[in-house]
Amino acid sequence: MECMVPRATIRGLVALQLIATALPTNARGQIFLELRGGAMLSSALVRDSIVEAFTVRPAVAPTIDLAVGTVLNEQYRLAVAVRWARSDLKRSTDGGNIPIIPLTAWTGSVALRRRLSSWASAQGTIGAVKYAPAGTGRNATLFRDNAPLLPIVGLGARIEHRISPRLVVGLDAAYDFHRFSTLALRAEGITGDRSVHRFSLGITLGASYADKKP
């Protein structure tokens, strides 16, 4: 029977373990690295009505996050993360969904994490999201004139389990919020920004410091 774990994933885990082994083990000031895979659900980017009402939103997107951070003290950690999420932007009516264009959402953020217990933490994030439509079809879309960089704020919670002195596996839920508009939408007369809420669930593998319990 063939192994179902992709070779790239195994290589990634081995690399993470090697990096983790090379890291010092006392907590404060240390660096940690995290790789997160998950899925993200976004609320509508646009609501419009032509003949009938419809919404425009990205389909549920697979996500990959890479974060690097430092331990500030026993309770706080600071991390810088980048998230890649890609799915089809689609127009949804009562009659169904019509794909518009493949859309990648790049999110860069800075997160401040607070340890709540030995196995749980919460975080607040600020950052920016950049939508990147793919291919030549963008000329006929709301992204034809620009795909702006949009500030985001977010919250998250995580439970984690240490699987070795240096490796942690975590399950987390995250929420973020940004306002959305483009030049093409404004030119059309859709002049107000729209609030976009994004929720994601993910599994994180972290090459972490050997946490000393208080």
Place this chain on the structure above:
Amino acid sequence: MQTRSRSVAALASLLLLGACDSPNAPDRSSFYEFRLSPSDPVFHWPATALPVRFYADQVGALPEYVALGVRMWERQFLYGEFRGELVSDSADADVILSLQGSAPPDGPLTDDPPVTSCTGVTSVPPTTELGSGQLVYTERFQVQLQWFSRGSPSDIANCLARVTAHEIGHTLGVFNHSPTPDDLMARSPTAREPTARDRATVQILYHVRSDILPFSHGLLPP
């Protein structure tokens, strides 16, 4: 406790920020009938047929005018309803544009006042009914353009670019002419690109159900 109160306040303000949602809907009330007669079936390119493939005769700057026209019409949409591309083989095309006679004199496109130094006609193909009752075109769309020796080379170039864009508008499914002379889809267009009325009209067209499928060898009986 104080930290917790601050966290709750931050969360509340975040959610309140999210609640302030005030996009204004655009006004698309000014449009014209896109069918020749209100009882005619509607045609627009289905999402599955995109991008629509345009072939232009390699005569003068016709391929450039077609590319300009396709891009112009694409830009009338926000939600990917229409896309087009130029193809180099007419056998692969959904729409074939040809320019009668010799190549026109070479002149740059300018903002000069419009001169009627060309004409164009779009042949909408006949339809047939499939077993299911679905209408389908039996041929590709054909557009024929012609230029006259009237005005400067730039007048002829401007006219050909304008009329090419107008005829491409017909191939999108706007079979009627706008009653407003300022519109690109007016019978004798003077506009260089689609107006707000043209835009509202194609947007509405692409959000109603199309009654006719485009030509496809696979759909028609042998």
